[in-house]
Amino acid sequence: MGIRTKLRRNRTQKKGMPPGSLVYIGDEQTEEVTISAIAFNSDKIDEYENASLDEVKTMIDSEKVTWVNVNGVHNVQLIDQISKHVGLHPLTTEDILNTEHRPKIDFFEDHLLAIVKMLDLPEESSDLDDEQVSFILMENTVITFQEKRGDLFDPVRLQLQESKGRIRKSGADFLFYSLLDVIFDQYLIIMDEMDDRIAQLEGMIMEDPDNHSLQDINQYKNTILQLKKTVWPVREVVNKLINRKVSYIKEDISFYLQDIHDHIVQANDMVETSRGQLYGLLDVYYSSLSMKMNEIMKVLTIVSTIFIPLTFIAGIYGMNFNNMPELSWEWSYPVVWIVMIIITGLMLMYFKRKKWF
Structure with missing residues (x-):
């Protein structure tokens, strides 16, 4: 059964249900949902690898800055319990459970919901691995909901453990920025890798065009299209973050948010450039093929x-x-x-x- 078939099946289950009905929409998952948590201040840090729901609730209610990371959102009951404890609207919980969401951000009186895509490009493949990450930012708490285990956040964890930079001296808003920054930096890394692969493919086409070259061009076109669908909406998300004034995001974070805005603008420019290169590469392919035939x-x-x-x-x-x-x-x-x-x-x-x- 394909991914789209499963998604259609899950959406069909929601047909006729009232708004806010909680149904997981995404790839079928069999792994157990786990929760890791970090609570810290400038002097001390407490880490929990497999935290229980009661431990998570205690940490959220403490005065320390807390980062709760939920690995897996297919356990609807668990996600609902966490959401109710922090006072999320049922429609917000519904968005978290839908892993096919377009990147977005919603502001509320005491928290925000941000949904972005975390990307990875395997070395031996042109297919992007994408994973939805939902952020809940409150005054002293950041909650991240991931589709599965494994992420890009180890540099942030290391900064927290070793008290590098200002992350341990700042609040949840700076932690939120740091996590977003890691995800968006990965966009630039992927685009650099795509540029290298396209340049290598161009050299191969100039030297010896064949059917595999045409297949590679079409695969890379699909990858660039997926990147465009992922990266382009994020620009709007960051713009709203910069322009919206809320109590749980301090003024001094605006400068850092402007930095990730610059990264997103650069990533979008690189996507458009690579897209143009690929269409130009098609002309090079047919010209090289014609020259070879001549x-x-x-x-x-x-x-x-x-x-x-x-x-x-x-x-x-x-x-x-x-x-x-x-x-x-x-x-x-x-x-x-x-x-x-x-x-x-x-x-x-x-x-x-x-x-x-």
Whole structure:
């Protein structure tokens, strides 16, 4: 069963249900949903690898800055319990459970919901791995909901553990910025990798265009399209973050938000540039293929042209006439061969002088 089939099935289950009905929409998951949590201030940090729901509630209610990371959103009951504890609207919880959401941001009186895509580009594949990450930012708490285990947040965890920079001295808003910054930096890394692959593909096409090259171009076009769908809406998300004034995002964070805005603008520009390169690469492919075909036809034409006089000579002496004087001559056979070789040599010299090959 394909991904789209499963998504349609899940959406069909919601048909006729009232707004705010909680149904998981996404890939089928079998892993157990786990929760990790970090509570910290400038002096101390507490980490929980597999936190229970009660521990999470206690940490959220504490005065420390808390980061709760939920690995998996297919356990509807657990997500609903966490959401109710922090006072999320049912429609917000519904958005978290829908892993096919377009990047978006919603502001509320005491929290915000931000949904973005975390991307990865495997080395031996042109298919993007995308994972939806939903953020809940409150005064002292950041909650991240991921589709599965594994993320890009280890640098942030290391900064917290080693108290690097200002992250331990700042609030939940700076932690929220740091997590977004890691995700958006990955967009630029992926675009750099795509540029390298497109340049390498262009060299291969110029050297030897084949059907695999055309398949690679089409695969990369699909990848760039997916990047565009992911990166373009994020610009609006960051713009709203910068322009909206809320109590749980301090004024001094605006400068940092402007920095990730610049990254998103750059990523969008790179997407458009790569998209244009790929369409140009199609023209290069067909031009190179045409040139390759012309070279083949030129060689075949030269070979055919050389054999025209040789065929003429062979045709004459292949006629069965009784009164052909050369047929009874002792040296006629080698002389014919010598004549044909001389004609071939002269034609090759002529073609070479004309630079036809």
